[in-house]
Amino acid sequence: MPSHLKELVRTRMEKTGEGYQQALRHLRAQEERAADVPSIAEETVVRSRTVADTAFSIAFVRAEEGRRPDGERLFVDPDASVFAAAGVHAAESTQRFLDLPFFRDGVRLRTRFLDGCVRDSLAAGLDRIVLLGAGFDARGLRMTEIASHRATVFEVDTPYQMDRKRRALASAGVKLPAHVVYVPFDFDTTDFDSELGGALEMAGFKPRTGAMFVWEGVIGYIDDAAIDQTLRFVARAGGSRSRVAFTFADEAHLGNETMAARTKRCGFASFDDLAGDALWRRYLPGEPHPNAWVTKVGLATV
Numbered sequence: 001m002p003s004h005l006k007e008l009v010r011t012r013m014e015k016t017g018e019g020y021q022q023a024l025r026h027l028r029a030q031e032e033r034a035a036d037v038p039s040i041a042e043e044t045v046v047r048s049r050t051v052a053d054t055a056f057s058i059a060f061v062r063a064e065e066g067r068r069p070d071g072e073r074l075f076v077d078p079d080a081s082v083f084a085a086a087g088v089h090a091a092e093s094t095q096r097f098l099d100l101p102f103f104r105d106g107v108r109l110r111t112r113f114l115d116g117c118v119r120d121s122l123a124a125g126l127d128r129i130v131l132l133g134a135g136f137d138a139r140g141l142r143m144t145e146i147a148s149h150r151a152t153v154f155e156v157d158t159p160y161q162m163d164r165k166r167r168a169l170a171s172a173g174v175k176l177p178a179h180v181v182y183v184p185f186d187f188d189t190t191d192f193d194s195e196l197g198g199a200l201e202m203a204g205f206k207p208r209t210g211a212m213f214v215w216e217g218v219i220g221y222i223d224d225a226a227i228d229q230t231l232r233f234v235a236r237a238g239g240s241r242s243r244v245a246f247t248f249a250d251e252a253h254l255g256n257e258t259m260a261a262r263t264k265r266c267g268f269a270s271f272d273d274l275a276g277d278a279l280w281r282r283y284l285p286g287e288p289h290p291n292a293w294v295t296k297v298g299l300a301t302v
Helices: 003-016 019-033 042-052 054-065 082-083 088-098 103-123 145-148 159-171 194-202 222-237 260-266 277-282
Strands: 128-132 150-155 180-184 214-215 241-250 270-275 296-301
Touching: 019 180, 019 194, 042 159, 054 082, 054 088, 054 103, 082 145, 082 159, 088 103, 103 145, 103 214, 103 296, 128 145, 128 222, 150 159, 150 194, 159 180, 180 194, 194 222, 214 222, 222 260, 241 277, 260 270, 260 296, 270 277
Parallel strands: 128 150, 128 214, 150 180, 214 241
Antiparallel strands: 241 296, 270 296
């Protein structure tokens, strides 16, 4: 994005209180002499909000984890109960997720693994954590290592979801720490790279200086083009040493291309993954659930 446009966006945001994308759209509309900024189709909004409600089921499982005996807990998320309680309207859909085989343990295992990826990145000197599709992720609140390393967490999600998260925490008296920054973003924008890069920079993110990206529970809801687009963005925006840890399902839906090949094509130098059964053997006793192998976690490094 041209530097003059960034300054105009910043000035408009200060004057009007608009968000980054809203200010940018107004300015582009003026430059192109367009009468209005196109609105998002109603069906897209409905779908987006339906997907957003799945965050309540994740919060429910994370809240349950805190009630397990000390020796059985894989992590502790004190604020998960706040989000779970806010999802009364989505109780039916939440229960459908909870009834799925391996859903609970899948969430538990992936959360533990991704927590470890964040800790490893902090130890490696990466002090910017970007949560793509953050949902009700509370790592910025619950992981003390983030604050002790003076790292910043950039939470990226739709304005709708960010507002719900903010209101739920405020109602519970939870104050957002200074190192957690919300970045409301419309993922359906036609200029994904420029607008997401601009929104992150406006929030204080320094591009191409190394960062840890967490992309949890998103790939299953987007198409191949969006997967590639996001991976390329992460590689470019993060720069050398950057990492992205993410969840995905069995690679059958990728056709003839493995996730290792896809990440390499999108700009990453290395990739490792673990299936759910391997995660089970790492973190839980006994034999894995028969469906555990379907769920996978990956870690790609630029």
